[in-house]
Amino acid sequence: MATNNNYITELVDKHGRARTSLMPILQGVIEKNNFISDQDMTEIAMELDLSPAQVYGTATFYSFLETQPRGKYVIRVCKTITCDMHGKRTVVQTIEDMLKIKVGETSPNKKFTLLETNCLGWCHEGPAMLINEKPFSGLTPEKVHDIISEYMHK
Amino acid sequence: MSDTKLKRVDLIFGEYSNVKYKVLADTLKRTNEEILEDLLESGLRGRGGAGFPTAMKWKFTAQTPGEEKYVICNADEGEPGTFKDREILSRVPRKVFSGMAICGKVIGAKQGFIYLRGEYKFLLPELIKELDGYNEFAKSIGLDFPIGIRLGSGAYICGEESALFESMEGKRGEPRNKPPYPTTSGYLGKPTVINNVETFVNVLMIMRLGSTQFKLLGTSDSRGSKVFSVSGDTPIPGIYELELGMPLDRFVDEFGDGDTKAVQVGGASGFCVPRKKFKDTVIGFEGVPTGGSMMLFNSSRSMYNVLHNYLEFFEEESCGQCTPCRVGCQQLRKGIEAVKKSEKKSLYLDQLLKLSESMKLTAKCGLGQSVANSFSSIVNNFKEEMIY
Numbered sequence: 001m002a003t004n005n006n007y008i009t010e011l012v013d014k015h016g017r018a019r020t021s022l023m024p025i026l027q028g029v030i031e032k033n034n035f036i037s038d039q040d041m042t043e044i045a046m047e048l049d050l051s052p053a054q055v056y057g058t059a060t061f062y063s064f065l066e067t068q069p070r071g072k073y074v075i076r077v078c079k080t081i082t083c084d085m086h087g088k089r090t091v092v093q094t095i096e097d098m099l100k101i102k103v104g105e106t107s108p109n110k111k112f113t114l115l116e117t118n119c120l121g122w123c124h125e126g127p128a129m130l131i132n133e134k135p136f137s138g139l140t141p142e143k144v145h146d147i148i149s150e151y152m153h154k
Numbered sequence: 155m156s157d158t159k160l161k162r163v164d165l166i167f168g169e170y171s172n173v174k175y176k177v178l179a180d181t182l183k184r185t186n187e188e189i190l191e192d193l194l195e196s197g198l199r200g201r202g203g204a205g206f207p208t209a210m211k212w213k214f215t216a217q218t219p220g221e222e223k224y225v226i227c228n229a230d231e232g233e234p235g236t237f238k239d240r241e242i243l244s245r246v247p248r249k250v251f252s253g254m255a256i257c258g259k260v261i262g263a264k265q266g267f268i269y270l271r272g273e274y275k276f277l278l279p280e281l282i283k284e285l286d287g288y289n290e291f292a293k294s295i296g297l298d299f300p301i302g303i304r305l306g307s308g309a310y311i312c313g314e315e316s317a318l319f320e321s322m323e324g325k326r327g328e329p330r331n332k333p334p335y336p337t338t339s340g341y342l343g344k345p346t347v348i349n350n351v352e353t354f355v356n357v358l359m360i361m362r363l364g365s366t367q368f369k370l371l372g373t374s375d376s377r378g379s380k381v382f383s384v385s386g387d388t389p390i391p392g393i394y395e396l397e398l399g400m401p402l403d404r405f406v407d408e409f410g411d412g413d414t415k416a417v418q419v420g421g422a423s424g425f426c427v428p429r430k431k432f433k434d435t436v437i438g439f440e441g442v443p444t445g446g447s448m449m450l451f452n453s454s455r456s457m458y459n460v461l462h463n464y465l466e467f468f469e470e471e472s473c474g475q476c477t478p479c480r481v482g483c484q485q486l487r488k489g490i491e492a493v494k495k496s497e498k499k500s501l502y503l504d505q506l507l508k509l510s511e512s513m514k515l516t517a518k519c520g521l522g523q524s525v526a527n528s529f530s531s532i533v534n535n536f537k538e539e540m541i542y
Contacts, residue, residue, distance in 0.1 A: 030307075
């Protein structure tokens with residue numbers, strides 16, 4: 001069966017066909033599509049001569065390797081203790097109100113997904129969040145409002 | 155700054171030498187025996203939290219026969235309250251590469267990797283630029299030790315060394331049985347040295363200053379300085395390089411907000427020290443060890459909420475491979491919820507403490523084994539907060 005997705009071929013050519021390349025390939029798919037589809041996993045398995053179950057097993061282990069459709073911008077708000085103590089809830093509330101989605105949901109226009117995540121390593125400047133890979137710290141409802149507004153207009 | 159304050163140290167983040175990679179180039183001219191002797195003499199213990207003597211780790215790996223060996227820098231910094239490795243990698247990455255290259259020489263490895271947590275992906279562009287510089291330099295002096303970067307994808311457990319190898323091999327990040335240890339069978343089953351980011355920088359500092367001067371810092375059990383990540387209820391959160399072996403009460407005097415009720419030393423997997431024990435607690439391997447995480451809580455905080463937050467963290471981050479950890483974390487969380495809601499009598503906490511002790515004895519890796527640290531230290535010291 002021929003590969004249908006050019007980006008899989010490109011990623012495999014770039015990283016190689018060894019099992020050690022699996023993580024970089026899966027991360028590459030996320031960078032491109034924000035999630036890894038069943039078809040992606042089957043194709044990667046064929047390219048790397050693995051069973052689809054092995055690829056699925058790896059992909060579903062990692063919280064950043066999403067296997068269901070996500071928005072263009074994935075917002076991950078840190079919920080670990082110091083961010084929680086310093087106002088994480090109001091941050092989440094602000095985002096929920098602005099985007100009209102709850103934690104775990106994706107906006108109807110597929111632009112945003114809102115998630116909570118474990119410690120992001122910004123404990124001294126909490127609350128913190130990631131939008132895709134970009135970190136934002138020292139958040140207040142006002143600051144979050146400005147950041148999300150900016151992304152809404154992107 | 156008054157002299158009652160804790161002594162600040164400026165080793166880790168100190169300026170680079172004038173000539174690029176000078177300390178590395180000088181060290182490469184020394185014999186492996188000399189380098190190991192210096193490291194042993196320095197008393198350096200790993201800075202990730204477990205505190206294994208670095209010289210021994212390197213020596214064991216050097217002694218293991220094999221053509222193919224690896225040096226891996228563990229930058230999967232996921233412990234709640236820790237953010238020092240991000241700071242080190244963004245401010246003094248060359249020191250990390252140099253420490254790795256020295257290790258490569260000593261153990262006979264021809265390849266190094268940095269395993270960077272996915273949450274720090276934003277560091278990549280700068281880090282790759284610096285790494286290109288290093289790789290060019292290595293080539294120019296005929297050093298056959300390139301360093302590459304691998305990214306994690308949001309799994310705390312991958313900071314456990316054998317889970318990290320599994321992840322690099324493209325598998326689920328599930329810890330392996332030990333032994334064999336990485337010194338004989340690590341990445342791809344080959345002898346591997348895996349050290350924390352800060353440990354590699356410490357090695358370079360010892361090579362620059364000599365073990366005698368390094369030993370002037372700290373105590374006999376805890377040599378040198380340590381980068382602390384200070385957060386929580388403190389007016390001055392941030393990164394501080396301090397001597398090891400300091401008493402906790404002095405730390406609280408300096409970093410607390412005047413109302414500190416407890417300090418969580420070593421993150422969610424570390425120990426909670428209540429106010430009445432500040433005076434008798436030493437921060438270091440002879441007392442309470444830490445990978446650098448120091449979280450302060452004042453009297454407005456509910457220690458029940460703190461523990462509940464940690465347990466949720468462990469429940470989500472447990473890889474699920476072994477039953478004690480997978481089920482234990484859930485049951486501990488459900489158990490304290492039941493006590494709080496008076497669905498269970500307060501004596502039930504004793505059952506939960508026994509469960510956490512069982513996890514310590516039977517869980518496969520450090521994650522499940524260390525849940526009992528925070529669980530028992532919070533439950534025993536703040537029992538009334540768990541119940542009412």
